[in-house]
Amino acid sequence: MTKTVGILGGGQLGRMLAVAASRLGIKTHIFEPLPDPPAGDTATKIFSASYEDNGALVAFAKSVDVITYEFENIPTKALDALEKIKPVFPQRIALATSQDRLVEKQFLESIGLYVAPYAPVDTLEQLEEALETLGTPCILKTRRFGYDGKGQIRIETPGQAKTAFSALDGQSAVLEKFVRFEREISVIAARSTSGEITCFDPGENVHINGILHTTTVPAALPNHMQTDAVLLAAKILNALDYVGVMGVELFVGKNGLLVNEIAPRVHNSGHWTQNACLIDQFEQHIRAIFGLPLGNGQRHSDAIMTNLIGDDINHLEKHDNFALHLYGKSEVKAGRKMGHIIQLSPKSS
């Protein structure tokens, strides 16, 4: 019998998950409130409905074998409804942890990992106190709903506290000490229902305007640090009894590795695996949530992944030295992720 995966969210990550599912002979059903979602082109079926539409959620859940998602901010009530009918992976605890920056940091510390010095901020007084304790510069981040640099305010001097606080508009936040790091890396790790774990090699990320620009593999790290990064990611997945692929973003500083944040899903910084590994992050995720043996995630080549943002897709000059991945979005918008390219070179180490 052919199996079906249900995916909450119809963006490019859902689209690429559908491609991976197709390779494994699995059908894809997408749940997405917005019209004409990128994943809709490639999915077997689309449920076009709101997350408040309980009937649609039930029909969606009944039509699939396993449910997963491509974004973190899924309404709790929708999850309640879905979980009653079919398993949802990654599980609730991973979602709850990563949805809230404060909970996330507390969890990471609780398992012995390092994060940037931080303090919770609900009032202006707390912010002023925290700025005194941590010193400047700092970054004030909303606890929830932040992505691609959204919901972040940099504070250079204590005098900026008031302006920054009012910009929060009542949202709970976390003040983070700005860490002078040498580089940002990420580890894409997978853990299956059987507890098996595999990690891809750490990639080195460069952001522009808060949006990922390139991921380069291998990261320029000493071997022992590559190993540390992978072990640390595995520790996080085990601690959460996690099922699926997770993106773990790390800062590399003078004193070692700090965890920046975790994303309980396939991750932009893992796109390089599509062309540089036998099994990519999308297929690894599908394998994990279906309890299939995880694939070999070793890279056969070095890779540079470059995001195509907004108008970038109209300025591609040479087509023959990279793999092109486009998301089929009908409208080009500034800051919108339209696709990415992957360049390979022979494996260096």
Added chain:
Amino acid sequence: MTKTVGILGGGQLGRMLAVAASRLGIKTHIFEPLPDPPAGDTATKIFSASYEDNGALVAFAKSVDVITYEFENIPTKALDALEKIKPVFPQRIALATSQDRLVEKQFLESIGLYVAPYAPVDTLEQLEEALETLGTPCILKTRRFGYDGKGQIRIETPGQAKTAFSALDGQSAVLEKFVRFEREISVIAARSTSGEITCFDPGENVHINGILHTTTVPAALPNHMQTDAVLLAAKILNALDYVGVMGVELFVGKNGLLVNEIAPRVHNSGHWTQNACLIDQFEQHIRAIFGLPLGNGQRHSDAIMTNLIGDDINHLEKHDNFALHLYGKSEVKAGRKMGHIIQLSPKSS
């Protein structure tokens, strides 16, 4: 504006073409008379109708930008209807040439290539005469509708002529001298609307019961023969002013290369490109027919592709040293292509 490719045929080749189109941000519409086609899981839209249904053909053609196909035996009348509305690639001449073994051999000879000695057979007398001229063993092949070893009868002695002829059941045939070859190889070649050509490295094929079992790359050939094979394939594509991917099957004998047959479509013996090249045969085909620059078809790894026939998919033991490709067929049947696996190793030469 998002583009749409129309594919005639909803089997695994159509499914994998749809995956390649998805990567390039292109939608896929499938035309397929049979219910529940494998490509339907992954395509944007399915036109489920007969090739005699002119209205459905017109609606299909109007809904897409370019039309292509995954099998050769498309009814002429359907092509007539489609071609009036949208371009069909590969073109009619390639289809007409490859659909008829006699026409194919005559074409190949006309451009200076070698084929196995042959003679047309429409009557028992012609067969007996041809057996005398060519000598035994020979293979009697129907001129049309043969694939995976179907429509082929081996003749060991002249005395078998009558039985073999009556097995043709009135179909026109070609008698082919059985060639003692060292190996069979194939070249997957692509030519775009601009005339640009790229070829993948020749793969070496092993058949079991007339069905492709494995393709191994690189083929065990001296370098000059690899080059000859590629040049020869390019010559065929140019002679036909071809657009798209073609599979060219060659015999390697003591006296050099003989062309066995050509297939005007993506080819089972090119599946290895999915994991061993930056751009695979499916994406190369989509690029070619849309007039996009062809991708880099260099292989980064050596590869062995093994077909999973019938029950094979229930006997996969290890999952971690190969890439698994399944076609999502709901029913396992003996002799049915259910999927394939690809094993990689570091590039040898």
